[in-house]
Amino acid sequence: MSISDTPPDSHIRKAVTINDLRSRRSSLDRITMLTCYDASFASLMNDCGVDILLVGDSLGMVLQGHESTLPVTVEDIAYHTRCVARRKGKSWLMADMPFGSYQESPAQAYRNAATLMAAGAQMVKLEGGAWLASTVRFLTERGIPVCAHLGLTPQSVHSLGGYRVQGRDHKAAEQLLADARTLESAGADIILVELIPSSLGKRLTETLTVPTIGIGAGPHMTGQVLVLHDILDVTPGKRARFAKNFLEESGSIRGALERFVREVKSGAYPAPEHSFSE
Ligand code: KIV
Numbered sequence: 001m002s003i004s005d006t007p008p009d010s011h012i013r014k015a016v017t018i019n020d021l022r023s024r025r026s027s028l029d030r031i032t033m034l035t036c037y038d039a040s041f042a043s044l045m046n047d048c049g050v051d052i053l054l055v056g057d058s059l060g061m062v063l064q065g066h067e068s069t070l071p072v073t074v075e076d077i078a079y080h081t082r083c084v085a086r087r088k089g090k091s092w093l094m095a096d097m098p099f100g101s102y103q104e105s106p107a108q109a110y111r112n113a114a115t116l117m118a119a120g121a122q123m124v125k126l127e128g129g130a131w132l133a134s135t136v137r138f139l140t141e142r143g144i145p146v147c148a149h150l151g152l153t154p155q156s157v158h159s160l161g162g163y164r165v166q167g168r169d170h171k172a173a174e175q176l177l178a179d180a181r182t183l184e185s186a187g188a189d190i191i192l193v194e195l196i197p198s199s200l201g202k203r204l205t206e207t208l209t210v211p212t213i214g215i216g217a218g219p220h221m222t223g224q225v226l227v228l229h230d231i232l233d234v235t236p237g238k239r240a241r242f243a244k245n246f247l248e249e250s251g252s253i254r255g256a257l258e259r260f261v262r263e264v265k266s267g268a269y270p271a272p273e274h275s276f277s278e
Pocket of ligand 1: 035054055056057058059096194215225226227
């Protein structure tokens with residue numbers, strides 16, 4: 001690689017740490033996050049300056065071809081976490097706790113989170129509201145950083161009645177804010193929200209002191225996350241409204257990743273057409 005091919009800042013970028021993420025509250029320093037399931041993409045994402053690589057349970061849909069994330073196992077996530085960990089460079093590695101791996105008890109959650117941390121994860125992500133508080137406390141007190149996932153929680157797709165926008169009415173919005181505050185008090189280091197109106201995303205970011213990361217949650221978040229296959233437009237079926245095809249305007253996979261980072265940092269993404277109203 002010649003000097004002119006060197007991606008901007010790759011040689012000076014410092015390793016992303018939990019303290020760094022906690023301090024990223026300014027709109028000038030938004031957090032960039034993408035799902036990542038293998039070593040080659042981990043290396044490319046690190047080069048492009050993606051802050052957080054998420055070994056998401058979306059791998060059940062985009063890699064394994066399932067209809068939902070429910071069949072994904074701890075061993076599936078651990079395998080892909082090991083692959084990503086080998087080439088993640090300075091990016092931060094978050095791993096999803098799959099359906100059925102943490103809902104029973106804090107001790108069950110700890111055992112499975114420990115498997116993912118031993119595989120190379122630096123943080124785990126769990127889906128759920130205030131009922132998760134004792135588990136979040138149990139994990140964080142034992143040295144496992146936690147991201148709590150609220151709003152549309154895909155592991156609950158059958159009880160939510162489909163993949164639909166959450167928190168649209170007053171009661172549901174207040175409930176989501178209360179859940180987020182409870183999880184923050186329990187020790188959650190990041191609150192991730194999926195598919196909520198932009199106005200609720202704004203209130204959430206203003207209410208909490210920890211970073212907020214959104215997917216289909218509008219522009220007022222500390223960071224943005226998308227599924228890799230969505231930004232490269234290789235997810236089968238119709239692309240979700242909030243997901244942008246970054247490959248189209250970039251012409252290469254590296255270009256698409258760099259553009260994602262640039263547009264999240266500048267605030268160009270998400271645009272109004274990627275966001276939801278009440
Ligand atoms: O598994 C996943 O892809 C997720 C999304 C929020 C990005 O959890």
